[in-house]
Amino acid sequence: xxxxxxxxxxxxxxxxxxxxxxxxxxxxxxxxxxxxxxxxxxxxxxxxxxxxxxxxxxxxxxxxxxxxxxxxxxxxxxxxxxxxxxxxxxxxxxxxxxxxxxxxxxxxxxxxxxxxxxxxxxxxxxxxxxxxxxxxxxxxxxxxxxxxxxxxxxxxxxxxxxxxxxxxxxxx
Numbered sequence: 001x002x003x004x005x006x007x008x009x010x011x012x013x014x015x016x017x018x019x020x021x022x023x024x025x026x027x028x029x030x031x032x033x034x035x036x037x038x039x040x041x042x043x044x045x046x047x048x049x050x051x052x053x054x055x056x057x058x059x060x061x062x063x064x065x066x067x068x069x070x071x072x073x074x075x076x077x078x079x080x081x082x083x084x085x086x087x088x089x090x091x092x093x094x095x096x097x098x099x100x101x102x103x104x105x106x107x108x109x110x111x112x113x114x115x116x117x118x119x120x121x122x123x124x125x126x127x128x129x130x131x132x133x134x135x136x137x138x139x140x141x142x143x144x145x146x147x148x149x150x151x152x153x154x155x156x157x158x159x160x161x162x163x164x165x166x167x168x169x170x171x172x
Contacts, residue, residue, distance in 0.1 A: 003136055005143070007126040012143045014136050020055055020076065022109065031055040031078045031109075034062055045073045057109070060088045064095045071102055081110035090123045097124035097154045114142035122153035
C-alpha cells in the first residue's frame with residue numbers, strides 16, 4: 001500500500017515497502033471486506049486456532065463487535081473512510097481499542113487527509129494510508145497536531161480537568 005504512515009514506538013514514520021493490498025488478487029497480503037475475508041479463511045482461522053494471512057477491512061456499515069470471534073486471528077484491521085466528512089470510522093476505532101481490546105495494527109484507509117490524522121491517532125489508529133494525491137511529508141505535520149487534548153482518548157483516557165488536578169496534588 002502506497003502513501004503509508006505508521007507509528008513506531010510513538011514516532012510517525014513513512015513506510016515505503018508495505019506489502020498489504022486492498023481487495024486485489026496476487027501474491028501480496030490482502031486486506032479484504034468482512035464478507036470476503038470470511039469466505040477465504042480456513043476453519044482453523046475462523047475458530048481462532050490459526051493466524052490469517054489476510055487483513056480485514058471494516059467498512060462504515062460493519063459493526064466492530066462482529067469481529068470479536070476473529071480478533072486473535074487477524075494480523076491487521078483497516079477501517080474505511082469513504083469521505084473525509086464521514087466520522088463513523090473514528091467510533092469504530094475507539095470501540096475496537098477500548099471495548100474489544102484490539103492491540104494489533106489499526107489502519108485508516110480511504111479518504112484520509114492531513115487534518116484528520118491527529119484525531120485518528122487519539123481514537124487509536126497507528127497507521128494511516130493517506131490519499132494518493134496528497135503529500136506524505138505534509139501529512140506527517142498533521143500528526144503533530146494538538147499540543148493539549150481536552151477530552152478523553154485511547155491514548156489519554158483522563159480528561160484534562162482530571163490531569164490538571166492530579167498534577168497539582170502531586171506538587172503538594
